[in-house]
Amino acid sequence: MGVEVLMNVTPTESRVVLVENGILQEVHIERQLKRGLVGNIYMGKVSRVLPGMQAAFIDIGLDKAAFLHASDIVSRIDGEPLERDERPEPSITSLVRQGQHIMVQVVKDPLGTKGARLTTDITLPSRYLVFMPKSAHVGVSQRIDDNEERERLRNLAETLSTEDGHFIVRTAAEGNNDGALRSDADFLTRLWQQIKKRTKTQRKVGVLYEDLNLCCRVLRDFVGEPIERIRVDSRTTIEQLKQFTGDFIPELSTVLEYYTGDRPIFDLFDIENEIQRALDRRVGLKSGGSLIIDQTEAMTTIDINTGAFVGHRNLEETIFNTNIEATQAIARQLRLRNLGGIIIIDFIDMQNEEHKRRVLHSLEQALAKDRAKTSINGFTTLGLVEMTRKRTRESLEHVLCGECPVCRGRGSMKTVETVCYEILREIVRVHKAYEADKFVVYASAAVSDFLLNEESHTLAELEVFVSRQITVQTETLYNQEQFDVVMM
Incomplete structure (x- = not known):
């Protein structure tokens, strides 16, 4: 199959x-x-310029202002666009001004509290080509190895390019005839002409082109x-x-x-069921080990455990085999969950340097099928593997799940004992600040039961201390951390 x-x-x-x-x-x-926004082209308006961040916030008609960094603005010297690594990075204030209308393209969807990431370097992809209206040079995909084929495609791309822009040849173009690429070029050129017409007639903030x-x-x-x-x-x-x-x-x-x-x-x-399992923290390995995956705002961490796997030879061999198996599972989970950004992997500690090298090689091979760009930095002095994976859209968890209303994203709740002791301290605080005839405590079923049973003696001692009656009532709609102390 x-x-x-x-x-x-x-x-x-x-x-x-x-x-x-x-x-x-x-x-x-x-x-x-x-709907995802990556690839969409907008007429935006500069709402705020931030010299300290070398960036500007752009209003493109969304709930959150989008972010445009100075490095993502196409610079021109004497009318000629510069390639990114050749561009100087002038002050953002010399590139845009507040209130200016500007054509931009989304390169990253809004993620969490962050708005969309923008560029003025417009690109229009098709089957075989990518049209770059503001580029002065053609390019050929690095995945095309044959030198003769690269030269043929480069010459064809030069021929197809116009004063409006130039083309990058995609990997899929390898081995295809000139007619197919010309059809793609004609389509992209017509599409760009339509976008330019809309730019002239549309002076308000809004979408100029939506991706497929x-x-x-x-x-x-x-x-x-x-x-x-x-x-x-x-x-x-x-x-x-x-x-x-x-x-x-x-x-x-x-x-x-x-x-x-x-x-x-x-x-x-x-x-x-596979999608449901992709939302779990724990991923089981066939050997009995497991991965523990935690996704946070700053990074994703992956911890490997041996679990029930005890191996057949020695401890070092058991650890090595578990780590090798984990590399395949990690590569799949990154693709499946669409995890991006900084990723820290805590493999089980290995003393053998050859084993470390082979684990890294196995991870690189497993990630070779991933269409998202990845970079592995090897083992740190603490024995962790640092890597990055390009992130252009939200992870599976962020698409399907929201913040827990109880723990508010912490991933844990206060224990029943903790809440009970908070209630007892709150009663003392209120008693010292106000005059009351008695106190009524409203709490969840678990907290109420704990107060009236395990902590009943403490509650009785507190009644003597404050010289007031304390009544506990169960509020079925309260979660475990919620409570109210009411003066009567």
Whole structure:
């Protein structure tokens, strides 16, 4: 069994999964009310310039102002755009001013409390090419190794380029004829002309161009994957995809299939349960070990435990085998959960330097299939592995889950004993500050039971101390940390 793509489409939500050899590898979710913004082009207005941060906040019509750094603004000297590594970084105040209208493109979706990340370096991708209106040079994907093919594609890209911009040749273009690339170039050129026309007529903040919907975008981005079958459970979507693949990715037209089975399409590979398991902290390994994955605002940490795995030889060999198995599981979980940013991996301590080298090599090989860019920095002096993974959209947990209203994201709650002792201290505090005839405590069932049973003697002693009656009442709607001390 090879690679399959399953698409579950409803009016409110589209879900696309990539399955390799029957195992879920990637999950992509787009909700109608929260469509991804990456690739969208906007007419924005500079709402605030921050010289100390070398950045500006841009109003593009969203709830949160978007962020534009000076390094993401295309600079020109004598009318010629400079490549990013050649550009000086002038002060942000010399690049933009408050109230200025500016055309920008989203490169990162809003994440948590952060607004979208923007660039003025506009790019328009298609099947084989990426059109860069403000670039002065052509480029060829580094994944194309053949020198003759690289030169052919570079010369063709030069020929196709116009005064409006130049092209970057994508990996999928390797081996394709000139006609296919010319068709792509014509499409992108026409698209850019339409965007320029809208720019002239639209002077208010708003969208100029929206990227493809999730289903079309995934097929465009999965180019190069050996996809054997694409199954879709929506008749409207399958017709749309047939049109899209016929125009841009004809080789995928033959693997499109309308799913009409009685079972939900995600039941075919137990996808729903796999998604639920991808939200758990603990990931079991076949050997009996486990991964503990914690996602925070600053970074993601992954801890490896041997668990019940005791091995058959010696401790060092047991640890090495567990770490090797963990590298495969880590690579899958990063893709499946779409974890990005800084990632710290705490492998089980190894004394053998050769074992460390082989574990790093295994991790690099496992991550080779990941389409997101990754960088591994090796073991630190504390024995941790530092790595990064490019993050352009929210993780699976952030898409499907929200903050717990009880713990407010801490991941833990105060114990019953802690809350009880807080209540007792609050009674003393209120008694010293105010005059009251008696006190009534409203608390959750667990806290009330603990006060009236295990801590009944303490409550009685407190009544004697404050010379007031204390009554405890259960409030069923309160969570474990909530309570009120009421004076009567």
